[in-house]
Amino acid sequence: MLQYDLVVVGGGPAGMAAALRARDFGIQNIIILERAETLGGILEQCIHTGFGLHYFGEELSGPEYAARFIELVEDQKIEYKTDTMVMDVTEDKVVTAINKEDGLLKIQAKAVILAMGCRERPRGALSIAGTRASGIMTAGTAQKYVNIDGYMPGRKIVILGSGDIGLIMARRMTLEGAEVKMVCELMPYSGGLTRNIVQCLDDFGIPLYLSTTVIATHGKDRLEGVTVAQVDDKLQPIPGTEKYVECDTLMLSVGLIPENELTRNIGISMDRITNGAVVNEMRETDCEGIFACGNVLHVHDLVDYVTIEAQIAGEGAAKYILNQQEQNVQYVHITAGNGVRYTVPQKVNIRSKDDIKVYFRVGQIYKNAKVVLTCGGKVVSSKKKIKLAPGEMENVIIPDEVLNSLSDTDQIVVEVEA
Amino acid sequence: MVFDVVIIGAGVSGCMIARELSKYQLNIALLERASDVAMGASKANSGIVHAGFDAKPNTLKAKMNLRGNALMEQVCKDLSVPYKRNGSLVLAFSDEEMQTLQELYERGIANEVDGMSILNREQLLSIEPNIGDEAVGALRAETAGIVCPYSLTIAAAEVAVMNGVELKRNCEVTAIDFSDGIFTLHTTLGDVRSSFVINAAGCFADDVSRMIGDDSLHIVARRGEYYILDKSVGNLVTHTIFQCPSKMGKGILVAPTTHGNLLIGPSAIDIDDKDDVSTTSEGLKEVSSLALKSVPGATTRFAITSFSGNRAHDIKNDFTIEPSKVNDHFIHVAGIESPGLTGSPAVAELVAEILGSMIELKEKQEYVKTREKPFRYHQATDEERVAAIAKNPSYGRIVCRCESITEGEILDAIHAPAGALDVDGVKRRTRAGMGRCQGGFCGSKVVELLARELHTDVRNIKKCGGNSDILFDKSK
Known part of the structure; x- marks a missing residue:
């Protein structure tokens, strides 16, 4: 069995940033295992710009953002294996992986960072009636065909779901000469970033129909059209509003699901809302020495935040390996209060010597609402926000002195005051 | 060339008949109008090996069911097809239904x-703790089982091809002439001549029959819609859970599949267009609500896909397996709805018996009886994996992440006898694309592998035959 201090599962932005930070903290014996042919993860197919505004203070394309980290990984001589699929991770941190060259790899790690990313929700999960013709695909699959493989997967396109990938692909397909007829969104608001709605739809005159969904697909071999309909406030189609739209392609951008099969197999506690692991402020799961970060932990809207989160996990793993973790641990659960769907982390050590930034998402659109943080019954902060939207991740900071003043029976609540 | 036997239709009946007859010294062709075998009801059914209490005594359905059930385990062993004798339960929700039991x-x-x-x-x-509150009792049948229906069909076709059967896909029969004791079948791939014809054309058996002037069959397409639920709920039940049957069929079932998913369905509605396998919101709603009555945990929140299939329902409500009254060298295998999958090994035996009563069947010396078990990464032990990758490194590259399917398994499926020609063909043979992401990640890789191995441009690779193109022009 091979021995490594740290095994990082996934060589996307999260995995790379985590490995690099662990190296900064002095961990030498690190290996990144990546299932694709190259490092970089999904960024490699995101050839549009908009990455790095927060982290680097400049606008980069996906491959450029990834390249900066790949260079650092190379410079730092961090070992990695691509085209290598991790098949299993145990509680005792034995990692099993396979590839063509090494066959079956067994690695005993001191710490493991899970950074497998997420996948797109497929059609089947939506129960759209109709045929199973070709031309129905997720937006990410279409993006790979166009940007990596160099082929157009359609000419006349309807997009269901206004997640960021769907919006980006509306613009991408238009630029490639396809006709994007509409973007339909089941909810009364878009789940995408405002800047993407402006730059990808409005600027190209592509209509966005809110509270509208696709209820049927038509065409025996290749898709020939879809039926769209408006939905009521219970999200049920309203009879009489059905409309046939001719198209050869239906692209789905209806949500991302963290890829947590490995995590679940270890038996790690999961958050039912994020579909990721429950973690503490260092992004450590309830299985000691196993950390999670990036989209496998919860779906992020910006890669910049993925990087920051991964650095926290990298630091946490390094301290775990070096036995420098805070010994005196007393966790308090963070409650997602009114209007807040979830928080990450879900629990914090009240003996932490640092301020803790808590990330969260709201459940609906709020205008001029307040984000209120309450610790042990006292309001710690109350910040007015012009707009809060489910598509944009927010955060609040718990100062260390506030944390240290709490007892383990106290509560921490993050909520929205409309 | 004149074939001894031409079989029309490469569903489970046609393929099992082809396998059975390939034991004998016969020149056989197996014609299929679709782009692959198992494209009709054979790929879209409940996958149940029925115990045999449903059919009325002394019907052909009852006989074929009992005999087929007895044969199925060995057939699946010989063909290396997933099979499990999991037993079935018919639930009763009232005293009246207890009477039905x-x-x-x-x-x-x-x-x-x-x-x-x-x-x-x-x-x-x-025995089944997750059954709904309303169930008051059940009929248990220990001999019932589950089988992967398309795997069985594909495996039977492979063995038939290995034994010399000529499989012609995309070959639709449009007309049939008969003269001097020889049938001439006009097909989309040219004329095919044969001494005997076996009509295993599923929903179209009556249309094919009319081509020789026999209008004795009346087949109705009875659509059934299903959901496949994620493996995370695959062990909610271990038995196949039926509700009490109605005149339209055996009702909505909740059943584990041989691959570890949970299947719910089917609805049952007679439709006019035999080719229409679209799902409907009404049908899917019916399935999801009725299944909850049996197993409350089987919610469509866990759905990974839905599909529908058209069963070939004969209005006389029994199988027809006999020579046509118009021409006894034309043998009907018609109206093969449930329990047609269970009965398929028995149906094949019966067809051989009918043929044997008209011509002498001589066994081949070199008959290949079994199909070697293909390498399956997810079922293999670590030792087997190490050995397989050492021998063929492509077994070390995962293409389908959700189902852990390797490149090597996909290459095997493409190069098998009766191998995969398109993306769905690869899917049915390997399960690549059948998992949670439904081909989101691996679809484009499968397209690439098919194009490479079949020596063609990626733009020629289809999803599922016909005009089901995947890629158009090059991007700019």
Whole structure:
């Protein structure tokens, strides 16, 4: 069995940033295992710009953002294996992986960072009636065909779901000469970033129909059209509003699901809302020495935040390996209060010597609402926000002195005051 | 060339018949109008090996069911097809339905079905704790099982091809002439001549029959819609859970599949367009709500896909397996709805018997009986994996992440006898793309592998035959 201090599962932005930070903290014996042919993860197919505004203070394309980290990984001589699929991770941190060259790899790690990313929700999960013709695909699959493989997967396109990938692909397909007829969104608001709605739809005159969904697909071999309909406030189609739209392609951008099969197999506690692991402020799961970060932990809207989160996990793993973790641990659960769907982390050590930034998402659109943080019954902060939207991740900071003043029976609540 | 036997239709009946007849010294062609075998009801059914208490005593359905059930385990062993004798339960939700169970039990006894018992609620819950609150009892049938229906069909076709059967896909029969004791079948791939014809054309058996002037068959396409649920709920039940049957069929079932998913369905509605396998919101709604009555945990929140299939329902409500009254060298295998999958090995035997009564069947010396088990990464032990990757490194590259399917397995499927020609063909042979992401990640890789191995441009690779193009022009 091979021995490594740290095994990082996934060589996307999260995995790379985590490995690099662990190296900064002095961990030498690190290996990144990546299932694709190259490092970089999904960024490699995101050839549009908009990455790095927060982290680097400049606008980069996906491959450029990834390249900066790949260079650092190379410079730092961090070992990695691509085209290598991790098949299993145990509680005792034995990692099993396979590839063509090494066959079956067994690695005993001191710490493991899970950074497998997420996948797109497929059609089947939506129960759209109709045929199973070709031309129905997720937006990410279409993006790979166009940007990596160099082929157009359609000419006349309807997009269901206004997640960021769907919006980006509306613009991408238009630029490639396809006709994007509409973007339909089941909810009364878009789940995408405002800047993407402006730059990808409005600027190209592509209509966005809110509270509208696709209820049927038509065409025996290749898709020939879809039926769209408006939905009521219970999200049920309203009879009489059905409309046939001719198209050869239906692209789905209806949500991302963290890829947590490995995590679940270890038996790690999961958050039912994020579909990721429950973690503490260092992004450590309830299985000691196993950390999670990036989209496998919860779906992020910006890669910049993925990087920051991964650095926290990298630091946490390094301290775990070096036995420098805070010994005196007393966790308090963070409650997602009114209007807040979830928080990450879900629990914090009240003996932490640092301020803790808590990330969260709201459940609906709020205008001029307040984000209120309450610790042990006292309001710690109350910040007015012009707009809060489910598509944009927010955060609040718990100062260390506030944390240290709490007892383990106290509560921490993050909520929205409309 | 004149074939001895031409089989029209490469569903489970046609393929099992081809496999059976390929034991003998016969020149056989197997014609299929679709782009692959198992494209009709054979790929879209419940995958149940029925115990045999449903069919009326002395019907062909009852006979074929009992015999097929007895043969299935060995057939699946020979063909290396997933099979499990998991037993079935018919639930009763009222005292009246308990009476129905009694009738089914008695019918089962008349059909000589072994291993049946009637359970009260307590006994039921002791073997299936996740059953709904309304169930008051159940009919248990220990001999029932599950099989992967398209795997069985594909494996049978492979063995038939290995034994010399000529499989012609995309070959639709449009007209049939008969003169001088020889049938000439006009097809989309040219004329095919044969001494005997076996009509295993599923929903279209009556249309094919009319081509020789025989209008004795009346086949209705009875659509059934299903959901496949994620493996995370695959062990909610271990038995196949039926509700009491109605005149349209065996009702909505909740069943584990041989691959570890949970299947719910089918609805049952007769439709006009035999080719229409679209799902409907009404049908899917019916399936999802009725299944909850049996197993409350089987919610469509866990759905990974839905599909529908058209069963070939004969209005006389029994199988027709006999020579046509118009021409006895034209043998009908028609109206093969449930329990047609269960009965398929028996149906094949019966067809060989009918043929054997008209011509002498001589066994081949070199008949290949078994199909070697293909390498399956996810089923292999670590030692087997190490050995397989050492021998063929492509077994070390995962293409389908959700189902852990390797490149090597996909290459095997493409190069197999009766190998995969398109993306769905790869999917049915390997399960690549059948998992949670439904091909989101691996679809484009499968397209690439197909193009490379079949020496063609990626733009020629289809999803599922016909005009189901995937890629158009090059991007700019």
